[in-house]
Amino acid sequence: MQLISDGAIFATGSDACGGLRLRIHRLWENQNLEDAPSAVLKHLGELKRPYLSKFEEKLLGFLEQEYGIVD
Template identity: 80%
Template sequence: MAQAPSVADRISRLRENENLEEAARAVLKHLGELKRPYLSEFEEKLLGFIEQEYGIVN
């Protein structure tokens, strides 16, 4: 069974997108600076929304 990508991997994949808007970049920067290995429910929704908007599917 494949392991789900880590938060850092998910953020890295999104940052590779050249068309990423500044607001999305700011959210990803903040999420990347968190000092914990998990996201809150709200943070997870934000990251998932950005992934959907840019066609990144887990």
């Protein structure tokens, strides 16, 4: 499960070194990031709950695919 805590993004399990934070950071660095994806990333980083919903996880995955940020 991907966790978010106190406005900073963290991950649990095998991705405990901030996998979600890294995923969002990679997208933020993209020079071609449009306004809508930028707003989505901002929202995901500001969530007050400690996890991403299935939809939010799919949305982040979609953005990674669209911008070629896939491991």
